[in-house]
Amino acid sequence: MSANAVGWAVADSWTMTRRELAHWGRQPVQVVVGLVFPVMLLLMFGFLIGGGKGVQGDYVDFLVPGMLALTMAFGLEATMLAVTQDLNKGVIDRFRSMPMTSGAVLVGRAVADMLQSAAGLVILVGVGWAVGWRWHGGPLAFLGALGLLLLLRFAMLWVGIHLAMVAGRPEMVQAVQILVWPVGFLSSVFAAPASMPDWLGRVVQWNPLSATATAVRDLFGSPAAAASSWPAEHAGLLAVVWPVVLVAVFFPLAVRRFGRLNQ
Amino acid sequence: MSLTGAHADDAAIVVEGAQKRYGQKRALDGLDLVVRRGTVHGVLGPNGAGKTTIVRILATLLRHDAGRVEVAGYDVRSRPAEVRRRIGLLGQHAAVDEELGGRQNLEMFGRLYHLGARRAGERADELLARFGLADTGSKAVGKYSGGMRRRLDLAASLITDPQVLFLDEPTTGLDPRGRAEVWGAVRSLVGGGTTVLLTTQYLEEADQLADRITVVDRGRAVAEGTPDDLKRTVGGDRIDVVLRDARHLDAAAALVGPDAETDAYRRRISAPVADRMAALARTVRALEAAGIEAEDIALRRPTLDEVFLHLTKETEPGDFADEEVVA
Numbered sequence: 001m002s003a004n005a006v007g008w009a010v011a012d013s014w015t016m017t018r019r020e021l022a023h024w025g026r027q028p029v030q031v032v033v034g035l036v037f038p039v040m041l042l043l044m045f046g047f048l049i050g051g052g053k054g055v056q057g058d059y060v061d062f063l064v065p066g067m068l069a070l071t072m073a074f075g076l077e078a079t080m081l082a083v084t085q086d087l088n089k090g091v092i093d094r095f096r097s098m099p100m101t102s103g104a105v106l107v108g109r110a111v112a113d114m115l116q117s118a119a120g121l122v123i124l125v126g127v128g129w130a131v132g133w134r135w136h137g138g139p140l141a142f143l144g145a146l147g148l149l150l151l152l153r154f155a156m157l158w159v160g161i162h163l164a165m166v167a168g169r170p171e172m173v174q175a176v177q178i179l180v181w182p183v184g185f186l187s188s189v190f191a192a193p194a195s196m197p198d199w200l201g202r203v204v205q206w207n208p209l210s211a212t213a214t215a216v217r218d219l220f221g222s223p224a225a226a227a228s229s230w231p232a233e234h235a236g237l238l239a240v241v242w243p244v245v246l247v248a249v250f251f252p253l254a255v256r257r258f259g260r261l262n263q
Numbered sequence: 264m265s266l267t268g269a270h271a272d273d274a275a276i277v278v279e280g281a282q283k284r285y286g287q288k289r290a291l292d293g294l295d296l297v298v299r300r301g302t303v304h305g306v307l308g309p310n311g312a313g314k315t316t317i318v319r320i321l322a323t324l325l326r327h328d329a330g331r332v333e334v335a336g337y338d339v340r341s342r343p344a345e346v347r348r349r350i351g352l353l354g355q356h357a358a359v360d361e362e363l364g365g366r367q368n369l370e371m372f373g374r375l376y377h378l379g380a381r382r383a384g385e386r387a388d389e390l391l392a393r394f395g396l397a398d399t400g401s402k403a404v405g406k407y408s409g410g411m412r413r414r415l416d417l418a419a420s421l422i423t424d425p426q427v428l429f430l431d432e433p434t435t436g437l438d439p440r441g442r443a444e445v446w447g448a449v450r451s452l453v454g455g456g457t458t459v460l461l462t463t464q465y466l467e468e469a470d471q472l473a474d475r476i477t478v479v480d481r482g483r484a485v486a487e488g489t490p491d492d493l494k495r496t497v498g499g500d501r502i503d504v505v506l507r508d509a510r511h512l513d514a515a516a517a518l519v520g521p522d523a524e525t526d527a528y529r530r531r532i533s534a535p536v537a538d539r540m541a542a543l544a545r546t547v548r549a550l551e552a553a554g555i556e557a558e559d560i561a562l563r564r565p566t567l568d569e570v571f572l573h574l575t576k577e578t579e580p581g582d583f584a585d586e587e588v589v590a
């Protein structure tokens with residue numbers, strides 16, 4: 001790509017991001033619901049359902065980092081839904097028949113979703129603080145934790161964009177959504193893997209979500225999910241490697257697939 | 264039969280032997296089409312003929328399986344970026360962002376055509392004014408009437424004054440006023456040298472707008488020429504008989520002539536005639552003798568409808584009593 005082409009790619013991506021932001025302006029209720037839902041989940045699990053199994057120390061300190069990670073992972077659904085709805089709109093045909101950078105439509109989606117998730121993260125951290133959660137690490141560790149969370153979201157974004165294009169129709173997304181929940185719950189978000197049956201605990205530890213949740217707990221200085229196994233001890237590494245691998249696989253797949261829509 | 268008579272240098276669109284299948288279904292089956300620069304070319308065909316398929320291939324939205332397809336001198340498959348720089352597309356379905364306002368849409372497309380933020384805004388205002396949408400404010404396009412949305416769609420396809428404009432059934436679903444507006448816009452473009460490829464099921468539309476017409480059926484061109492050429496292919500004058508009672512249609516058709524076509528819905532028989540007055544007298548007498556009552560008998564020149572039915576019937580008999588096609 002020439003410098004000029006890169007410049008246009010950036011400009012086109014920015015135009016497409018503005019389009020998504022303009023949609024927010026038109027659908028404020030949807031945006032608010034998207035932000036409130038994880039807060040409800042946090043309050044529900046924190047207070048209604050109560051203490052997690054095998055957790056040493058304060059459950060809220062354990063739960064909040066897990067919920068942050070879960071919210072990032074569930075962003076997959078929002079992305080998928082938005083992409084399938086978008087691809088079924090006629091306007092995509094116009095974009096594809098124009099001399100614009102073809103990936104810009106996807107980048108616009110990506111930036112908008114990351115902005116929404118970052119906002120969601122800030123709100124959730126605020127609510128967590130309000131209900132008594134505290135982090136015990138330094139400011140760098142805190143920012144590192146947020147970075148890992150957004151990295152997981154970024155990976156889920158490209159997984160979501162690709163799966164949405166494979167699924168095609170919004171109805172198909174529901175099928176995937178049903179599968180997302182067990183993946184979300186078969187993790188160390190709510191309970192320590194050590195409290196689970198041995199085989200299940202082992203699966204759960206290797207879940208990318210568990211890696212991020214555990215690494216974020218370490219960085220926050222939150223109570224650990226008492227377990228000494230390779231994936232638990234190298235959670236920080238896994239919390240970087242997992243998302244990077246997912247992005248490396250799904251980003252090119254998604255861009256390629258978008259270029260070949262309706263072929 | 265060679266349908267591609269024009270020289271390639273003055274052709275804005277060249278399609279030779281284009282093939283496209285969807286699974287087992289052959290949507291294009293060796294389609295040929297040549298459109299000269301600066302002309303309006305009508306592609307006429309019944310539902311499922313392959314009109315949208317060829318437009319999408321020409322607009323680089325769909326890849327063809329085989330054949331040669333060029334727009335403005337560029338191969339759509341190997342040089343899609345060059346093609347996209349030179350075309351405008353008005354698809355069969357609205358291709359604007361329904362959640363945004365009209366101006367927001369046009370400004371966004373202008374930026375994506377790399378006009379720059381200021382010029383994109385100016386261009387949006389020019390086009391809104393030109394298509395009578397200047398006072399729509401920030402109302403979401405989803406709340407527009409069908410005609411307004413179509414006009415906005417057309418405005419969006421004209422942002423950069425394209426060399427080649429594709430219009431896929433531009434007036435389907437519009438009321439007569441909306442149709443007249445779109446027709447006016449198309450005519451004003453042609454003065455500016457734009458090449459227009461227009462698909463339609465309305466023969467009147469092709470007759471009104473197109474310099475030349477290609478009749479497409481089952482993914483193939485079955486005839487090509489000026490509207491007058493095509494009318495001539497069906498022959499000279501025709502006699503129309505409208506019966507009081509549709510049950511006598513077949514009996515009456517046999518009396519009117521061997522090539523008579525019947526339209527049960529309109530209780531009408533239509534047949535080519537060689538000897539005008541003699542045929543009229545003969546028909547009146549024959550119907551009287553058979554005791555079949557006629558509501559109306561008239562002589563007239565053929566219409567494009569008949570050309571269309573005549574040509575598409577050869578390949579798929581009896582399938583076009585359908586109101587939409589005849590209308």
Ligand SMILES: Nc1ncnc2c1ncn2[C@@H]1O[C@H](COP(=O)(O)OP(=O)(O)OP(=O)(O)O)[C@@H](O)[C@H]1O
Pocket residue numbers: 285288289290308309310311312313314315316317355464
């Ligand atoms: N995505 C698709 N998958 C399978 N078959 C398709 C697809 N798109 C079109 N077809 C089939 O290909 C044929 C040509 O379709 P096309 O849409 O090009 O026709 P058309 O002339 O535009 O018809 P209409 O007047 O109804 O718009 C039809 O038989 C149609 O059913």
Ligand SMILES: [Mg+2]
Pocket residue numbers: 314315316355431432
């Ligand atoms: Mg069509």
